[in-house]
Amino acid sequence: MNGKAMQDGLIERRNFLKDSARMTGGVLILKPSLVFGTQVNSAISLGILGCGNRGLYVGSLFAKNEYARIAALCDIFDDRLEEARKKYSGARIYRDYKELLASDIDAVLIATPAYLHPEHFEAAVAARKHIFMEKPVAVDAEGCKRVREAAFRADPQRRITVDFQQRYGKDYRRAHQLVRSGELGRILMVRASWFGGGPPLKTGHPPEQERVRNWFFYRELSGDILVEQDCHNIDVVNWFLDAHPVRVTGYGSRKLRFYGNIFDNVACTFEFADGTLFSYAANQFRTPGYQDVSETFICEFGTLTTSRQGYAIYRQGRPVERVETKYDITWDAVNEFVEGVRTGKVENAALAAADSTLTAVMALKACVTGSPVTWEEVGGL
Secondary structure, three states: OOOHHHOOOHHHHHHHHHHHOEEEOOEEEOOHHHHHOOOOOOOEEEEEEOOOHHHHHHHHHHHOOOOEEEEEEEOOOHHHHHHHHHHOOOOEEEOOHHHHHHOOOOEEEEOOOHHHHHHHHHHHHHOOOEEEEOOOOOOOHHHHHHHHHHHHHOOOOOOEEEOOHHHOOHHHHHHHHHHHHOOOOOEEEEEEEEEOOOOOOOOOOOHHHHHHHOHHHOHHHHOHHHHHOOHHHHHHHHHHHOOOOOEEEEEEEOOOOOOOOOOOEEEEEEEOOOOOEEEEEEEOOOOOOOOEEEEEEEEOOEEEEEEOOEEEEEOOOOOOEEEEOOOOOHHHHHHHHHHHHHHOEEOEOHHHHHHHHHHHHHHHHHHHHOOOEEOHHHOOO
16 A cells, blocks of 8 residues: 555554454455355356446456356446446346445446546445445545545455556566665656547437536546546556655646547646655647557666556666566456455555545646645645
């Protein structure tokens, strides 16, 4: 979990974890029978809450795991349920998420629009389900607070994973271990970027469904590109630095896309308590022939670059060391979740995820207002 990112509430959180179970490597180790009954070799039953493109894609990864099965589907739109039914015949159908969570499923995949995540997370916690939730945890500071408070109320025998998949990617973890080992010395400066495309505009639906169908393009529903998309890079930096920024300045504008009310490009500078600066830039221009989604950590004795395609280490007088990742690291997050539910390796990732989301919220506020914003101003702990 983020250490300094939870600095002021550290004692409270340590007590929370200590009283729940024994900590090993950031994971709570419990008897499998406590978290998954007595039949450890049985497949966990999963309900998909939100059958949009992301929900069905991540659901397909669960379905390919021999120890998981898609048991239930829930969405408010008939066309999405019909599409899901074609993929998972035999799964029970729900249109009310409360009915889904009242059923006998073991776990729930929350893949609804981002603005609904706090409400759905709170309900899943109350229903005592294992939870795999898409990022971000919320779209504003109040939502982050709700998720954090619900995380403290969660049954410590339930696994809570948020799909910041870099934290689960095997190569990302190796890169993280290298930095934290001190082999490259202190991190002196960070830069990161997300230069790529955005989601396509959905058409063909009734006007009254517009905001829900195209929720990404409305800042109040998605948190803009900084919260909905760029939180991935921000989470990696918080994780590697084991801290959250204390101040951010930023700017955003609309150069090519004028639908909705979100930016299509942003530039921010984050400042950490020890003076480390993190420069960030992102766009959704769909620039032909060019894409860069990565992080760069400039250290005392070398530089490390990370991405979903692998990592590279640059050191003076030595050849560049490259490690290539040849698969979607979401697999690692899904498979670790299933294994954790089955074997009692439980985590509560919602706390660190709330801090990373709040960092993105802080940056968005700076871009919207054009003024510096501090961690305290957005209610950070």
